[in-house]
Amino acid sequence: MTSLLTLKNxxxxxxxxxxxxxxxxxxxxxxxxxxxxxxxxxxxxxxLAATGLLPAGLRASGSAILxxxxxxxxxxRQLNTLRGTAAAIVFQEPLTALDPLMRVGKQVAEPxxxxxxxxxxxxxxxxxxxxxxALLTExxxxxxxxxxxxxxxxxxxxxxxxxxxAMALACKPDLLIADEPTTALDVTTxxxxxxxxxxxxxxxxxxxLFISHxxxxxxxxxSRVVVLRxxxxxxxxxxxxxFGNPQHDYTKSLLAAARSFDRALEGTP
Amino acid sequence: xxxxxxAAPQRQRRPLILWAGLILVGLxxxxxxxxxxxxxYDPTAMAGGRLEGPSxxxxxxxxxxxxxxxxxxxxxxxxxxxxxxxxxxxxxxIGVTLGILAAFATRxxxxxxxxxxxxxxxxxxxxxxxxxxxxxxTANLWSAIIALGIALSAIVARLTRILxxxxxxxxxxxxxxxxxxxxxxxxxxxxxPNIWPTLAVNFALQFGLAVIAEASLSYLGLGAPPPNAxxxxxxxEAQGTVYTAPLGAIAPGIALVSLAIGVNLLADGLRDAIDxxxxxx
Numbered sequence: 337m338t339s340l341l342t343l344k345n346x347x348x349x350x351x352x353x354x355x356x357x358x359x360x361x362x363x364x365x366x367x368x369x370x371x372x373x374x375x376x377x378x379x380x381x382x383x384l385a386a387t388g389l390l391p392a393g394l395r396a397s398g399s400a401i402l403x404x405x406x407x408x409x410x411x412x413r414q415l416n417t418l419r420g421t422a423a424a425i426v427f428q429e430p431l432t433a434l435d436p437l438m439r440v441g442k443q444v445a446e447p448x449x450x451x452x453x454x455x456x457x458x459x460x461x462x463x464x465x466x467x468x469x470a471l472l473t474e475x476x477x478x479x480x481x482x483x484x485x486x487x488x489x490x491x492x493x494x495x496x497x498x499x500x501x502a503m504a505l506a507c508k509p510d511l512l513i514a515d516e517p518t519t520a521l522d523v524t525t526x527x528x529x530x531x532x533x534x535x536x537x538x539x540x541x542x543x544x545l546f547i548s549h550x551x552x553x554x555x556x557x558x559s560r561v562v563v564l565r566x567x568x569x570x571x572x573x574x575x576x577x578x579f580g581n582p583q584h585d586y587t588k589s590l591l592a593a594a595r596s597f598d599r600a601l602e603g604t605p
Numbered sequence: 606x607x608x609x610x611x612a613a614p615q616r617q618r619r620p621l622i623l624w625a626g627l628i629l630v631g632l633x634x635x636x637x638x639x640x641x642x643x644x645x646y647d648p649t650a651m652a653g654g655r656l657e658g659p660s661x662x663x664x665x666x667x668x669x670x671x672x673x674x675x676x677x678x679x680x681x682x683x684x685x686x687x688x689x690x691x692x693x694x695x696x697x698x699i700g701v702t703l704g705i706l707a708a709f710a711t712r713x714x715x716x717x718x719x720x721x722x723x724x725x726x727x728x729x730x731x732x733x734x735x736x737x738x739x740x741x742x743t744a745n746l747w748s749a750i751i752a753l754g755i756a757l758s759a760i761v762a763r764l765t766r767i768l769x770x771x772x773x774x775x776x777x778x779x780x781x782x783x784x785x786x787x788x789x790x791x792x793x794x795x796x797x798p799n800i801w802p803t804l805a806v807n808f809a810l811q812f813g814l815a816v817i818a819e820a821s822l823s824y825l826g827l828g829a830p831p832p833n834a835x836x837x838x839x840x841x842e843a844q845g846t847v848y849t850a851p852l853g854a855i856a857p858g859i860a861l862v863s864l865a866i867g868v869n870l871l872a873d874g875l876r877d878a879i880d881x882x883x884x885x886x
Contacts, residue, residue, distance in 0.1 A: 389779055392712070420785025433776040437798045437880070443777075446794070447784035454785075500780070507784045 340365050340511050340543050341386055341423075345398040346408075348381050348390065348567075355381055356567040358398065365510065368537065368544040370554040370575070372590070373564035379547045380428075382564070383513045386545075387423050388415040403510060420450055424504035426533075428516035430496035434488040440499045441484025444468045448506040471502045475532060494525035498532065505536065512537060513545045518553060530557060551594045555579055563587050623874025629867025633860075637683035646673040648680055648834055656850040665856045668839070669846055674853060677834035678860055684835045685816045685864055688750050692815035693808050695754025696761050701804070703758070704765025705792060708773060719766065725759035731818050738827045746829040749822050753815045764807055768800035802876045809872030813865030820861055836861050 341363040348356040356378045363369050371379045385396045388407045400407040403422035407415065424447075427433040435443055445468050452459040452467075459467055465484075472480035475498040488496055497517060504512060514533060518526040534557060537544045548554050554561060554575075561578050563571040563586065570584045582588045646652040651671035652663070659666050664675045707718040725733070730753070737752030772778065772795065781791050822828035823837030831838065836857040843853030 384779075387783060389782055391774075416785050416787065419783050423783065425780060425783045427776040427780065429776060433780055435777045435795050435799065438794070446781070446786070450785055503780060503784065 339363065339401075340367075340403060341545070342401045343382070343386065343399070344401075346382070346385060346400055347397045348378070348385050348394055349397075350394045354567065355394070356385070359564075359567070359569055361562050361569065361572060363511070363543050363545060366541050366543055367560070368546065368558040370558035370561040371545060371547045371564060372549060372551065372554050372561055374549055374590075376566075377564040378567040379549075379564055380515050381567075383425060383515055383545065383547060387419060387425065387513070389419075417454075420447070420454060420507055422509060423511040423513055424507040424509040425513045425515060426497070426500050426504050426517045429520050430493055430500050431488065431520075433500045434496055436488055439485055439487060440491065441465075441468050441472075444471055444484075444499065444502050444506055446506075447503055451507050471506060472499075474505065474536070475499075475502045477502075492525075493521050494528060497521060497525075497529050501529075501532065501536070505540070508540075509542060511543045511545060513547070515547045516549070519548070519550070526553070533557070551579070551590060563590070620874070622870050623878065626867050626869070626871030626874050629863050630871050633682045633686060633864050633867065636679045637686045640676075640679040640683050644676045644679060646676045648672060648676045652676075656846060656853070658850070659852060666850060666852050668842060668853055669850075674839070674856060677839055678836070678856060680834040681836040681839060681857060681860060682864070684746065684829055684833060685819065685861070687746070688753065688819040689812040689816045689864075689868070691747075691750035692753035692757055692819075693812050695751060696757030696811060696815075697804075697808060699755065699758035700761025701765050701797075703762040705769055705796070707762065707766040708769035709788070715766075719763070722759050722763045722766075726763065728756075730756040730814060731821055734818055734822060735825075735827060738822065746833065749819055749828045752822075753818055756818075757811045757815065760811070761804070761807065764804065765800060768803055769796050772796050772799045802880050805876050805879075806872050809868045812868045816864055817861060820857075 339362045343362070344360050346356060346359045347354060359378075359382060361369070371382060373379055381390070381394070384390050385394075386400045386402060386407060388400075388410060390396055396408050398408065402418060405414065405418050405422075407418070410418075434440065445464050448467055448471065449459055449464055452464075468484055469480045472483055477483050477495060477498050483491070483495065483499075488499070491499065497520075501517075512533070517533065518529050521529060530553060533544070533546075536542070544558065546554060546558050558575060560574055561572065562569050563578065563584065565586045571578055571582065571587045578587060579591065582591055649672065652673040653667045653671055655667065655669055655671045657663055657667040657671075663673050665678065666674050668674055668677070703718065703722075707715050707722075710718065733756035734749065734752040737755060738748050741748040741752075778791060778795060781795060819828050820835065820837030820840065823835035824841045825837075826841075828837055829835045839857045840854055843850070843857070847854045
């Protein structure tokens with residue numbers, strides 16, 4: 337059981353329309369995998385299906401084994417114990433990923449207390465407060481005591497995303513799923529958040545499933561990529577192979593689009 | 606050139622609304638509570654001449670049987686507050702439970718619930734209340750409260766369902782589920798707090814509705830039976846003498862309106878005070 341997440345022939349469909357066609361890949365412990373493709377290619381759905389969080393109305397078939405447990409068709413109770421420990425997700429939009437009416441310190445404390453209770457070492461008020469502050473420090477937020485008392489709307493986008501990352505870390509997951517974690521941020525903040533994710537994944541020896549449409553970001557973050565197009569994996573392999581020597585037309589067009597964007601930035605035609 | 610940034614004047618208005626609401630509701634609460642332990646006159650005894658105008662002894666005069674009107678209005682405050690609180694509490698308990706269930710239900714059950722609620726809402730509140738009161742053996746205050754609570758619950762349920770569904774699709778719900786939160790916990794710490802501000806305003810509106818509906822029921826003889834001095838019954842009794850002693854009809858009317866407005870202002874003010882996104886830093 338070295339594989340943390342194994343998808344075999346995973347399909348997701350709704351009302352006769354298939355959104356993901358027979359997707360297969362696996363992710364080892366401590367490995368970093370990028371899932372790339374344009375909007376609507378099924379990247380986020382794959383992450384939700386792998387954790388059993390598909391919205392009502394979407395049906396998954398095939399197999400998704402997370403930490404040795406089959407997720408597809410598993411009862412909610414079994415999934416609940418799995419979710420707190422095996423995988424955690426960081427979402428694209430940091431504003432909707434935080435409860436607007438709860439102080440962020442409390443939001444971080446929630447999963448932290450739950451995880452501690454599961455490990456059989458429940459944390460109580462003061463120890464919990466300390467653990468929250470330690471986590472906020474770990475995600476490099478300035479002045480943790482002040483931030484912990486703030487509401488989400490009082491923080492910047494980058495700070496909110498750091499809180500969301502702290503909430504994911506609070507679960508001590510083996511697998512961190514980052515669903516376009518930098519898309520809603522400006523370029524400088526993007527770089528900071530990427531560096532943070534990179535450091536945390538390394539320090540905590542987590543596996544990373546990094547979902548993005550931003551090729552340079554993916555290339556710098558992960559070692560292996562799967563290219564998705566309209567719910568189908570068109571290409572997979574190491575970053576160097578896929579980006580250096582793309583086989584599929586779609587990958588080529590994605591790379592060409594990224595290059596022309598770079599050229600436009602540099603001002604050469 | 607420098608531009609001065611001036612704080613929005615809206616901030617100043619908010620506490621004023623809260624205070625106006627507190628004072629109006631506070632007066633009724635005070636009168637209602639006081640009526641439990643002390644009344645200026647015996648509400649059922651003749652305290653003066655018939656249809657007296659306002660005087661130092663009888664602040665809003667007497668009715669056609671010579672009973673002190675101010676005494677009756679104090680009791681009316683108590684009855685109105687009991688009805689408002691009771692009906693809203695019953696409506697909230699039934700409505701919020703149903704609404705949350707509908708938000709979580711499978712599509713088929715959800716559609717059935719939504720259709721049922723729409724039909725219930727299509728009936729006028731007062732009509733449903735009259736049906737429930739008529740179906741119970743004796744007309745008393747509690748049958749009126751329960752009837753109004755049931756009638757109001759349909760609107761609460763529909764509102765709760767829509768609000769809860771809107772919160773359910775937010776990423777922080779998915780995030781909470783990813784970290785292993787159970788549904789009851791998510792409802793308690795995420796969904797209810799986030800739908801509460803909108804619900805609270807609705808509850809205040811319904812409180813006013815319930816008070817007015819109870820007055821209507823009493824006016825029709827379906828509310829609290831005599832000698833309970835509901836504002837609706839005072840109005841009904843003053844009807845025959847409205848030209849000779851108009852104050853008997855005007856006073857309970859003012860009491861009704863002031864309580865309904867007061868509760869609305871209070872709820873508006875409270876919502877702004879509770880909701881952190883509406884507070885300045």
